[in-house]
Amino acid sequence: xxxxxxxRRVVTAIPGPKSAELQARRLAAVAAGVGSTLPVFxxxxxxxxxxxxxxxxxxxxxxxxxxTSVGASAEAVVRRASAQLAxxxxxxxxxxxxxxxxxxxxxxxxxxxxxxxxxSALFNSGAEAVENAVKIARAYTKRTAVVVFDHGYHGRTxxxxxxxxxxxxxxxxxxxxxxxxxxxxxxxxxxxxxxxxNAGAEASAQAIDEITKQIGAENVAAIIIEPVLGEGGFIEPxxxxxxxIAQFAKDNGIVFVADEIQSGFCRTGQWFACEDEGxxxxxxxxxxxxxxxxxxxxxxxxxxxxxxxHAGGLGGTYGGNPVACAGALGSIETMRELDLNxxxxxxxxxxxxRLAEMQSKLPNGDLIGDIRGRGAMIAIELVKSxxxxxxxxxxxxxxxxxxxxGVLVLTCGTYGNVLRFLPPLVIxxxxxxxxxxxxxxxxxxx
Ligand SMILES: Cc1ncc(COP(=O)(O)O)c(C=O)c1O
Numbered sequence: 478x479x480x481x482x483x484x485r486r487v488v489t490a491i492p493g494p495k496s497a498e499l500q501a502r503r504l505a506a507v508a509a510g511v512g513s514t515l516p517v518f519x520x521x522x523x524x525x526x527x528x529x530x531x532x533x534x535x536x537x538x539x540x541x542x543x544x545t546s547v548g549a550s551a552e553a554v555v556r557r558a559s560a561q562l563a564x565x566x567x568x569x570x571x572x573x574x575x576x577x578x579x580x581x582x583x584x585x586x587x588x589x590x591x592x593x594x595x596x597s598a599l600f601n602s603g604a605e606a607v608e609n610a611v612k613i614a615r616a617y618t619k620r621t622a623v624v625v626f627d628h629g630y631h632g633r634t635x636x637x638x639x640x641x642x643x644x645x646x647x648x649x650x651x652x653x654x655x656x657x658x659x660x661x662x663x664x665x666x667x668x669x670x671x672x673x674x675n676a677g678a679e680a681s682a683q684a685i686d687e688i689t690k691q692i693g694a695e696n697v698a699a700i701i702i703e704p705v706l707g708e709g710g711f712i713e714p715x716x717x718x719x720x721x722i723a724q725f726a727k728d729n730g731i732v733f734v735a736d737e738i739q740s741g742f743c744r745t746g747q748w749f750a751c752e753d754e755g756x757x758x759x760x761x762x763x764x765x766x767x768x769x770x771x772x773x774x775x776x777x778x779x780x781x782x783x784x785x786x787h788a789g790g791l792g793g794t795y796g797g798n799p800v801a802c803a804g805a806l807g808s809i810e811t812m813r814e815l816d817l818n819x820x821x822x823x824x825x826x827x828x829x830x831r832l833a834e835m836q837s838k839l840p841n842g843d844l845i846g847d848i849r850g851r852g853a854m855i856a857i858e859l860v861k862s863x864x865x866x867x868x869x870x871x872x873x874x875x876x877x878x879x880x881x882x883g884v885l886v887l888t889c890g891t892y893g894n895v896l897r898f899l900p901p902l903v904i905x906x907x908x909x910x911x912x913x914x915x916x917x918x919x920x921x922x923x
Contacts, residue, residue, distance in 0.1 A: 481523045481550075483905050485912075486534040487883040492517045493531030512646075514539070514887055515880050522549035525904030527885060536884045536912040538898045543707070543739045543854070546766040546808075546817060548903045553807035553814075554769035561803035568799070570599070571792045577802035584809050585777040588748050591757035596783040597775050599797030603738035603764035604632025606774035607701065609791055610760050611636060613776060614699035614732035617785035622692050624700045624731075626663040626684070628709030628891050631701065631736055640701065642709065643891055661687045663706065664718035667847040667858060668865065677717030685725050694729040699760075704750035707739035710890030711856035711897055713849055716754070723756050732782060734760045738774070739854070742766035743812050743902055746822040746852030753851065769811070771804035773797070817902040821852030824909060828855045828898060831913045839920050844871050856897040858890065867892035871923050878919035884912045 492500065492515070499518045517529040522545070527535045540546060547554060561577065570578050582597035589595065598613075600606050611623055623640065625631065631640040633647060639654035641647050648654070664680035666673030688694055700722060706712040726733035735758035740750035744766055751758055759782055764774035776783070811817070829848060832855070836845040846860035859871040872888045875896055879886045889897050896916075900909060 481521055481526050481528055482534070483524050483526055483908055484534060485526075485536050485883045485908070486532070488533055489531045491515075491529075491533055491535075491881055491883060493529065493533060495530040499530065514876075515885060523551075524548050525901055525908040533883060536908050536915070537904070538879075538884060538886045538900050538912055540899045540901050541770065542765070542887065543744055543899045544765045545770050546743055546853075546902045547769045547811040547815075548901045549770055551769050551807065551811050551903070553810045554771070554804045555807070557803040557807035557810075558771060558800050561800045564799075566798075566800060567795070569794055570797050571794075575799050575802075577799050577806065578797040581773075581775070581797070581802045581805050582777075584806070585763070585775055588809070589761050589777050590749060590752055593757075594780040595777055596780045597777040598783065598791050599802070600774045600776070600793060601772050601795050601798070601801075602632070603762065603774050604634045604637040605793070605796075606738065606762040606764055606776050607631045607640065607736060608634060608636050610701065610734045610762050610776045611699055612791065613760065613778070613782060613786050614734065616787075616790070617782045618698045618730065618732060620696050620698040621657045622696045622698060623658050624688055624692065624697055625658060625660050626702055626706070627660060628663055628665060628706050628712055629660075629701075629703060630706070630708035659688070659692050663702070663712065664715035665712050666715040667712075667849070669715070673715055676715035677721070680715070681718045681721035681725075684722060688725070694725075694731065697729070697731045699732045699734050700726050701734040701736055703736045703738075703740060704753070704756070705740045705745060705851065705854060707854075708889050710858060710892075710895040711850045711854060713851065719751065719754050719756050723758070726759075732759045734758060734762065736762045738762055738764040742808070743817040743821055744852055744854050744899075745850075746818050746825060748818065750851065750854075767808060768801050768805040769808035771798075771801040773801035773805050812902075815903065818852075820902045823906070824853040824900060824902065824904070825851060825855060827906060827909055828913065831910070831917075832857055835917055835920065839917070841920055841923060844868060844920070844923065850897075853898070853900055853902050856889070856895045859894045859896065867894035869893035872896050874923050875916065875919045878922050879912075879915055882915045882918070884915040886916070
């Protein structure tokens with residue numbers, strides 16, 4: 478599948494000298510607001526490995542933030558995108574259309590939950606998909622208010638900054654934000670005051686009460702939620718929460734939008750995470766894993782809702798670019814052929830088993846307050862020993878120690894205290910275990 482040997486190799490300090498040189502050029506030329514988790518410069522990547530310009534091979538537990546689920550150089554993605562590149566790079570679908578765009582929309586109709594008539598519109602980024610879901614919901618309902626949740630993340634554009642919960646680094650200094658956005662509680666089981674077992678019922682009741690009393694259900698165009706909250710800390714809303722909110726939306730003519738940009742396309746062991754509780758969203762936003770690394774996003778949903786926007790109201794020069802569409806068709810083909818849902822479930826089994834062992838056996842295993850997530854979207858929430866107080870320092874030190882040993886891990890969470898693991902779904906089990914060995918050793922230094 479890929480020419481890159483699937484083995485970890487650390488031959489220089491990380492970052493190495495060539496990366497350091499490039500980083501110096503980057504600091505002089507690239508705006509400071511664009512950060513990087515680890516400034517090792519990539520030479521090539523594929524399977525479960527990122528090879529840097531110094532010849533180091535890192536085990537990839539990040540997938541470019543949940544994007545390269547099929548690997549960063551999947552054969553079918555490369556083959557289809559290369560062929561498309563040679564045929565034509567762009568016409569603009571709004572000027573003269575092409576088949577790939579239509580085929581991606583057909584695939585989305587087939588793969589997303591529900592057997593109702595569906596349509597899609599394609600865009601470039603996740604934030605753009607979310608913005609368009611709001612436009613479509615407003616056009617359909619003729620209402621303006623949008624409800625989002627504590628710990629939610631939906632992007633960095635003006636409207637999506639308003640939808641995103643966390644101030645620093647996403648919003649600080651960038652306001653004013655878009656109006657008519659309201660935030661309500663989510664069922665964060667680990668931190669719910671009366672316990673995880675009550676979180677689903679109590680949080681949904683609170684959220685519904687706030688929507689009804691503070692906004693008025695009749696003013697709400699859309700409720701937008703990530704079925705597993707990504708940047709907020711891989712929070713799986715406690716059981717019962719999503720069905721209650723989806724039912725409330727249905728009863729009140731509100732468009733229920735599942736933001737599956739991070740959790741979709743086999744990441745959680747199902748095509749879409751909302752399937753876990755049998756939720757059928759009115760609209761679903763997708764991006765990231767959809768196209769094997771090429772920039773593509775989509776809004777998919779009930780045909781009558783999707784058709785509410787007038788012709789010319791949706792779109793954009795590059796939306797549904799033909800090369801990105803070809804990449805998506807290659808990515809979906811790979812997911813089906815390699816049964817990447819099955820692979821994600823196996824990754825969960827291995828990871829959760831190993832992490833639970835670390836929690837119970839390591840002398841400082843109680844730094845791991847919670848192990849959660851589904852499929853290949855797994856996280857540990859780090860706390861101060863014997864408490865639930867967030868421990869972002871431990872998360873940062875563990876990440877740093879893993880990086881130094883050639884394992885790329887990412888942090889997230891409202892409190893910055895969550896280590897998240899998002900390996901490519903095609904990663905070999907030996908690499909997966911080796912990455913976890915490195916994490917286990919990293920605990921010794923915290
Ligand atoms: C759930 C969710 N929504 C929206 C976005 C924004 O996507 P993009 O960065 O492609 O704009 C992200 C990105 O992390 C995300 O995780």
